[in-house]
Amino acid sequence: MQNAFPIIIAHRGASGYRPEHTLAAYELAIALGADYIEPDLVSTKDGVLIARHENEISETTDVASHAEFSHLQTTKIIDGESKTGWFTEDFTLREIKTLRAKERIPQVRSQNTAYDGLLEIPTLQEIIDLVKVKSGKINREIGIYPETKHPTYFQSIGLALEPPLLATLTANGYQGANAPVFIQSFEVGNLQDLSTKTDLPLVQLLNDTGKPYDFIVNGCNRNYADLVTPSGLAEIAKYAQAIGIHKNLLVPRDSNGKLRRRGAACRQISPTSLVIDAHAAGLLVHVWTFRNEDCFLPLDFQGNPQGEYELFFSLGVDGVFSDYPDTATTLLLSGNLVEE
Known part of the structure; x- marks a missing residue:
């Protein structure tokens, strides 16, 4: 089930070089050697899946400068949080395209x-079209790694993400456990439901804090910490093929932002057993998110993002989400990985 080398997942495209979730970001990511590109998916008013990190789009579009849409500014509760702005589900695709x-x-x-x-x-279809064209030109299969964003919320307003996602994937020939697709979600229930409707690979996303929103809605007292235990991983393995984890779940940071060490005088980092436990459960481990800027790096690797990759590759991860896929691919191709 594991690959010979970790896969490189372009996080929202090559988002270190181009605005995220644009065809330009995805196209550049492919040119820089990414194995998969990652579109976060939300829905328009007319049920079309588009790529945005959030359904509230004031941070990632020029919607605020469009006077014709000023009346659509509103406040909504999304996954328990109050947000004010403009929301994709209030726009038709035609409007979004302006x-x-x-x-x-x-x-x-x-x-x-x-x-x-x-x-x-x-749109998701435009992303798939790009992937197919670019895969043909470079004679290398590029995968897609879509995330369903706020699935419980979209289900509650009659715009469930999963039916159009599966329909689009099927229409484009993505079928079977070996298809170049991973479907990911921070929630659990929608992945469990998807596992009964498709054999495409599914990924349970796991944060280092909090709990899946559907657990909150359903009154479940478990959280993400419960899901990374051996018993939690065994449960995940019943419906998913991989976990997508926050870096801190594998290599925790201390209160100063440095990687945790085995002892005060010890230079060796202290990883958790999560990769070992996940592999024992038959799950792949993909880790997020790798970025080159110092403001995102642990203190140990300021100015040296390659060192952070080397560390996580040495721990046996099966894939990494990266804003700079060229940094990751260059390191892998160099063959200079250091064993921990």
């Missing part, structure tokens, strides 16, 4: 603001 993407974190990636206002918001 908007343009912008860099989500311009204070960190000011170079990406050069593309603000130039790039459309893509």
Whole structure:
């Protein structure tokens, strides 16, 4: 089940170089050697799946500058949090297509603001079309790694994400356990339901804090920490083929932002047994998110993002989500990985 080398998953595309979730970001990620590209999926008012990190789109589009949509600004409760802005489910696809993407974190990636206002918001079908064209041109199969965003919420407003997702994948020939697709979710119930309707690989996302939102809705007292135990992993393995984990679940950081060590005078980091336990349960382990900027790196690897990759590769992970897929692929191709 494990690959010879970890797969490189372009996190929202090559989002270190282009505004996230745009065809330009996905296309560049493929050119930089990514094995999979990752679209987060939300729905339009007319039930079309589009790629946005959130259904509230004021941070990633120019919607606020469109006077014709000012009346759509509103406040909603999304997964228990109050959010004010503009929401994809209030726009038709035709309206969404009049908007343009912008860099989500311009204070960190000011170079990406050069593309603000130039790039459309893509549909899932447009992303698949891009992948198929690029795979053919480079003679290398590129996979897609879609995430269902806020599935309980979208189900509650009559715009469930899973039926159109499966329909689109099936229509494009993605079938079987070996298809170049991973479907991921932070919630549990929708993955369990998907496992009865498809044999495409499923990924249970696991954060280092909190609990799946459907657990909150259903009154379940378990949290993500319960799911990373051997018994929790065995339960996940009944419906999923992989886990997608926050880096801190494998290599915790201390209160100063440094990686935890085995002792005060010891230079060796202290990883958890999560990779070992997950592999014992038959699950792949994909880790998120790797970024080159110092503000995201542990203190141990400031100015050295390659070192962080080396550490996690040495721990036997099966894939990494990266904003800079070229950094990851260059390291893998160099063959200079260090065993922990």
